[in-house]
Amino acid sequence: MTSTLHRTSAGAAVVLRAARRHVWVFECDEKGTRPARRLRVLGGVDLAPGDLVDLDEKGAVRSRQDRRSVLRRNTGRGEQVLAANIDDLMVLCAAGMVEGKEGLIARCIAAARKEGIDVALVFNKIDIDDDGQLRAEARSWAGLGFDVHSVSALCGHGLDRLQQRLRGRWAALVGPSGVGKSTLINSLAPGNALRTGELGAHGRGRHTTSLGQAIPWAGGFLIDLPGVRSFGLFDETSLDAAFPEIMAASKDCRFADCVHGPEPGCAVKAAVEKNEIDKERLASWHRVRESIRKGREGMTRPSTHGRE
Numbered sequence: 001m002t003s004t005l006h007r008t009s010a011g012a013a014v015v016l017r018a019a020r021r022h023v024w025v026f027e028c029d030e031k032g033t034r035p036a037r038r039l040r041v042l043g044g045v046d047l048a049p050g051d052l053v054d055l056d057e058k059g060a061v062r063s064r065q066d067r068r069s070v071l072r073r074n075t076g077r078g079e080q081v082l083a084a085n086i087d088d089l090m091v092l093c094a095a096g097m098v099e100g101k102e103g104l105i106a107r108c109i110a111a112a113r114k115e116g117i118d119v120a121l122v123f124n125k126i127d128i129d130d131d132g133q134l135r136a137e138a139r140s141w142a143g144l145g146f147d148v149h150s151v152s153a154l155c156g157h158g159l160d161r162l163q164q165r166l167r168g169r170w171a172a173l174v175g176p177s178g179v180g181k182s183t184l185i186n187s188l189a190p191g192n193a194l195r196t197g198e199l200g201a202h203g204r205g206r207h208t209t210s211l212g213q214a215i216p217w218a219g220g221f222l223i224d225l226p227g228v229r230s231f232g233l234f235d236e237t238s239l240d241a242a243f244p245e246i247m248a249a250s251k252d253c254r255f256a257d258c259v260h261g262p263e264p265g266c267a268v269k270a271a272v273e274k275n276e277i278d279k280e281r282l283a284s285w286h287r288v289r290e291s292i293r294k295g296r297e298g299m300t301r302p303s304t305h306g307r308e
């Protein structure tokens with residue numbers, strides 16, 4: 001497994017930042033780490049942060065190595081690869097921006113698990129969680145068995161534990177604009193100074209980060225991504241991973257293909273009636289599943305172009 005190694009083999013590099021015709025790469029060989037270089041990409045190679053590439057003798061990117069994982073989303077017009085070769089996906093949420101995000105979080109979990117990428121949920125801005133909504137949300141995801149981190153990127157709360165988790169790993173941070181992805185990376189890996197933004201009048205971010213960027217840190221990489229408003233999936237694979245309590249209860253449904261709707265003998269609906277499963281969770285499961293079925297994925301306009 002190369003994930004714990006920072007080192008690239010001779011003539012190879014890791015993509016830190018990818019525009020259409022050029023990339024910034026990271027190279028680390030027996031002589032040590034070289035400063036990031038901007039290289040030309042030879043025709044037709046599509047790249048994302050985290051990609052391993054082979055260089056030709058003139059120092060242009062010749063080809064992409066096989067990816068061990070791909071974080072991709074459905075834009076409605078095709079796929080957008082957000083990051084390659086990651087071990088971990090950190091899904092971020094923030095105080096004041098929790099409402100209505102369960103579907104987005106679930107989609108990010110499904111996209112990651114489908115690729116064997118581990119997931120942690122990061123609840124940021126705990127310093128301004130005056131009404132306790134962020135803490136309550138964090139508790140409910142933790143209760144479902146997810147790896148939850150309640151942090152403040154500004155004040156430093158919870159960062160030690162998150163650093164321990166991320167050391168030596170290749171990890172990407174995903175979430176809506178303004179939740180503090182870039183701020184968190186700056187705090188986890190000081191000295192990088194990614195640009196961070198002010199919140200707009202509506203408390204929402206303004207898409208400060210416009211292009212994914214990998215930061216070498218502690219033998220691995222932290223990948224900052226542009227904010228996402230939606231995260232379209234391609235199919236239902238791994239959706240169960242985002243709804244473990246529904247999956248567990250459904251084993252007792254009378255019909256193996258029960259969709260927990262009008263069918264008799266549905267154990268999931270029975271669990272909702274007994275308050276063992278939150279009815280909002282079942283509603284969220286129905287919404288995500290239906291939008292995939294009806295091919296409505298990614299129909300919201302993508303929030304960023306993801307290219308320079």
Ligand SMILES: Nc1nc2c(ncn2[C@@H]2O[C@H](COP(=O)(O)OP(=O)(O)OP(=O)(O)O)[C@@H](O)[C@H]2O)c(=O)[nH]1
Pocket residue numbers: 124125126127128151152153154155176177178179180181182183184195196197198199205206207208209210225226227228
């Ligand atoms: N109070 C508080 N504010 C924070 C915290 N983390 C980030 N912020 C603020 O939230 C705002 C947005 O932070 P960014 O790091 O730019 O957010 P982002 O997720 O990278 O946003 P995009 O690049 O647009 O996707 C900035 O004003 C940060 O200072 C935190 O832990 N507490």
Ligand SMILES: [Mg+2]
Pocket residue numbers: 181182183195196208209224225226227
């Ligand atoms: Mg940002």
Ligand SMILES: [Zn+2]
Pocket residue numbers: 250253254258259260261265266267268269
């Ligand atoms: Zn059922």
